[in-house]
Each structure stands twice: as C-alpha cells, then as structure tokens.
Amino acid sequence: MLRLAFHTPLKPLDHPTPSGDRAMGRALVALLRRLGHAVQPLDAYCAGSGLPPMAPQSLPVLQAAAQQRAAALIAQWSALAAHDPMRPTAWFTYHAWYKRPDWLGPAVAAALGIPYVIAEASYAPKRAGGPWDLGHRATEAAVRAADLILTLNPDDGPCLLPLLAALEIMTIVPPFLDTAPFCSDAAARASAGAALRQRFGWPASAPVLITVAMMRPPDKLASYRVLADAMAAVVDRDWRLLLVGDGPARAEVERLFAPLGDRVAFAGSQAGEALPALYAGADLYAWPAVNEAYGISLLEAQAAGLPVVAGRTRGVPAVVADGETGLLTPLGDAAAFAACLRVLLDDPARHAAMGRAAVARIARDHDLDAAARVIGGALDAMQARRAAACETAP
Numbered sequence: 001m002l003r004l005a006f007h008t009p010l011k012p013l014d015h016p017t018p019s020g021d022r023a024m025g026r027a028l029v030a031l032l033r034r035l036g037h038a039v040q041p042l043d044a045y046c047a048g049s050g051l052p053p054m055a056p057q058s059l060p061v062l063q064a065a066a067q068q069r070a071a072a073l074i075a076q077w078s079a080l081a082a083h084d085p086m087r088p089t090a091w092f093t094y095h096a097w098y099k100r101p102d103w104l105g106p107a108v109a110a111a112l113g114i115p116y117v118i119a120e121a122s123y124a125p126k127r128a129g130g131p132w133d134l135g136h137r138a139t140e141a142a143v144r145a146a147d148l149i150l151t152l153n154p155d156d157g158p159c160l161l162p163l164l165a166a167l168e169i170m171t172i173v174p175p176f177l178d179t180a181p182f183c184s185d186a187a188a189r190a191s192a193g194a195a196l197r198q199r200f201g202w203p204a205s206a207p208v209l210i211t212v213a214m215m216r217p218p219d220k221l222a223s224y225r226v227l228a229d230a231m232a233a234v235v236d237r238d239w240r241l242l243l244v245g246d247g248p249a250r251a252e253v254e255r256l257f258a259p260l261g262d263r264v265a266f267a268g269s270q271a272g273e274a275l276p277a278l279y280a281g282a283d284l285y286a287w288p289a290v291n292e293a294y295g296i297s298l299l300e301a302q303a304a305g306l307p308v309v310a311g312r313t314r315g316v317p318a319v320v321a322d323g324e325t326g327l328l329t330p331l332g333d334a335a336a337f338a339a340c341l342r343v344l345l346d347d348p349a350r351h352a353a354m355g356r357a358a359v360a361r362i363a364r365d366h367d368l369d370a371a372a373r374v375i376g377g378a379l380d381a382m383q384a385r386r387a388a389a390c391e392t393a394p
Contacts, residue, residue, distance in 0.1 A: 002037045002379065004117075005073075005088040005108070009100040013041055017247075018269060019214060020296035024152070025094045027177055028119060031368055032092070035376045040088065042073075042104070054099050056131040063134065066103030073104070074111040090115045093142070097122035101138035106145040115386055117379075118142065119150040119173070120293075123159045148382040150375060153293045153315035168385070171378040175294045175319055176371035179363055181276045182303035189280050189305070196281030200265045202240045207345060209239055210282035210306070212275065212297040215247035219291040222332070223311070224249070226288035228256035229334035230341060231264070237345050239263065241286070244270050244278060279304035284344055284351070287311075288329075288337060294319050302326070303362045307354035309340045319366065325358035 006029060011021045013029065032039050052058040080087040091109040096102040096118050109116035121143050127136035143149065143163045149170045151157055157170065164170060184192070197204055211227065214220050224243075231241060241260070243253070246269040257264045270278065279285075285301035285308045294315030298308055302319075308326030310316055311333075322328040327340040344351045364370065 002383075003085065003087065003089045004032060004037050004039045004092045005090075006032075006039050006041045007091070007093045007102065007104055008041075008095065009093065009102050009104075010095045010097070012043065017214070018272060020293075021095060023177070023272065023296045024120070024175070027368075028092075028094055030178070031176070031371055031375060034368065035372055035379070037379075038085070039092075040086075056134075059101075059132070059134045062100075063103055063138070067107075070104050070107040070111075073108050077108075077112060088112070088114060090117060092117045092119070094118075095120045095122075096139055096142050098124065098127050098132045098135040098139050101135045102142045103138055106142050110145070115147040115382055116142075116145055117148045117150065117382070118146050120152045120156070121146070121149055121160060122153075122156050122293075123163065125159060147386065148378055150378060154318050155293075155314040168381065171374065171381075173371060173374050173378075174365050175296070175299060175315070176366045176368060177296065177299050177303065177362075179303040179367045181273070182279060182300055183359070184276070184280045184304065192277050192280035193282075196242070196278065197240075200240070200242070201262075202265075203238075206238050206240045207283040208281065209241045209284045209286045209341075210244065210278060210301070211241070211285070211287050212244040212270075212278075212300070213287060214245050215249040215253045217249050220247070221249045221252060222290040223288040223292075224253045225256055226290065226311070226332055226334045226337060227286060228260075230286075230288070230337040231257070231260055233335065233338035234341050234345070235260070235263075237342065239345060240265070242267055242278065242282060244268075244275070275300060276304065279306060282306060284309065284341075285326075286337075286341065288332065288334075289313050289316050290332060292316055299362060299366055302358035303366075305355040305359050307344055307351055307358060309337060309344065311337070321357070321361060325354055325361050 008025050013025050015022050029039050052061050077087045091105045093102045093105045105116050123139055123143055150173045152173050152175045154172055241264045244267045279301055285306045287310050289311040298319050302325055308320050310320055311331045312328040313331045320326045329336040329340055
C-alpha cells in the first residue's frame, strides 16, 4: 500500500464549479483508494486566498507560493518517522501543464526520497520562450523528474516521450469513470425521457439532443458556436436540444441559440448526481469538442447509451469510436456536423446500434475496473523499478 499525497494544481477537488477536471480528479482518488492506497488530498498553493487568475503574470505568484508550501511540507513530513501513517510514501499530481505547473511535487518528492507520479501531464515545445515560458520550463522539469507518467490523452504522448529517461515511465490510461450511475434499462430510459419532455414542454415524438459543457471562452464558446450553426442547418428535422452548463459566456451562448426558439432549453449548471437522469432522458449527445482533451461528458453520454456526434480533435477519437459508438467530424466544420446529425436522426436502427455499442465499449475499456487494472499495474511496476534501482545502487 502506498500513502499518496494527492495534488491538483489546476483545480482543487472541492472546487464549486463542475468540470471534467474536477470529475477526473475525484475519479482518480476513488480509484486509488479502491486499489488499497491511502490518499491524502492537499489544498491549493494559495490556501485561504484561492488561485490567482490563469495568466502569465500569475506564474511568479504561484511559484513563490509553491516554494513556501513545499518547504512547509518537507519540514512537516521529514520530522515524521518513515512508517508514520501521516508521512507519504509517494506523491501523485493530477494535471500538470504550462498554465498550472506542479512546483510542489518534484521538490517534496526529491526531499523525502519518494516516487513522483503525474497523471495527465501536458507538454508543448512551442511554448518555450513565450509568455508562458516559466510554466513551460516548470512542467518540463516535472516530467523529467517523474517516476511514472499516466497519460489519459494519447495526443500528449509524442511530446512527453523525448523527456523521459525510459519508455516504461509512461503508461497510457484510457479516460475512465464509474459507469454504474449512468446505466439504466429501457423502462427507466422511457420514464426519464417522458419526464424530460414534460419538464420542458416538448412533444413526445421529438428526439432530444443533449450537450453538457461549461460556457466559457475561448474553446467551449467556439464549440457552442459550431453547434448553433449545425442545429440551424437541421431545422427541417424534428428535434429538441438541451444545453446543460453555465459560465461567463452564458449570455453569448443564449444569443447564439436564440434563433432556434423553444427548440432549445437551458438547464444551467447541474450537480453531478443530476446528470444521469438527464442523459437517460435524451437520445443523442452532440458536442463539437473544439480543442477538447477528451471530454468526460463524452464518456458519460456513451455510458448512458447515447451515440455521440463530436469533433475529431486531440483525445476525442480515443473515447469515441467513429462509426461504432458515434460519428466524428472535422474540427469546427458545422456543415459536416449537421450532416452527421441528419444521419443519426434519420436512421433509428443505426442510432440504436451505436447506443448499444457505446454502452458495451465504455464498460469494457473505460470503467473503473479497466482503469484499476492499468493504473494498479503501472504503480506496481514503478515500485519494482525503484526497488531494483536501490538494489543495484553502490
């Protein structure tokens, strides 16, 4: 059993705004505990005052706060005996990238002589020398220091590999979730569909499309813009669209969809426990996914039995099997997106087959059991490598 210090530089696990990052962070904690490890989540760099705005000028503030916090943690844990349950035996960071680098983990892990693990590291050489250079260099140093990199987005791999001392440091982990809350039988889906249509005053015969995403610039707003254009191109079909989410771009999103009138409803931000019923009541998931890493909502929708129409970008093809569980379109192409919507709206048999395939594929490749096998094996291999290195050390 490992005693893991668990750090989330991007967003704390208790952040009030629902997001894919928060969901995956919580899922990792649950999975690690399921594997029998003790997990101690850490507070943010700037405990009590929150994180500064995500801007280049904030990086020195974050760095200074992290250095102070690292020194305190090193002093606190170094004073404990090696077997003390409060002293970590490994460090685990979820999501380190140039805008929110991990300045804590490498320093603390090195000082305590414990392994350092990163899940979802993102490194882009093009950031070198730019306004985010400080965060870029910190992320490079963290990746080089890692004993294990768990890569949830295979699109990140090619830039990470040249930084690693050995290929076995990286393990590809298919993005995952607890599928149980999203599974429902035909009767439950019919009941949820009737309730959803009654709630928004929609006809029973109209297929319901659903989107679950924050409303913020730039990429999410760009996706909503593509979606609005695509929906406008299929007004000759009978459908309704439910938009679940909120954020600073809410007014602009409402303006984009205003021409579609009461065909579109806004559900606002919803707690995680409310989402399964919304997915169960819908028929099709639609999201252009502009610059999306992979999209937790794409997994949730498929786990609920919804085929997906999404943009082909970054890690999306790793979670949506094009032609099997959904249809992927060229990035930002509203016309192509509309054409794929037509395909599934016009072909109930294909729509149903994709929904069944989605449930099966998510259960096989993206649920907790699948992730536990991969992550558990990777952690065991990491510990074996360190043990072997200690045996051969002079």
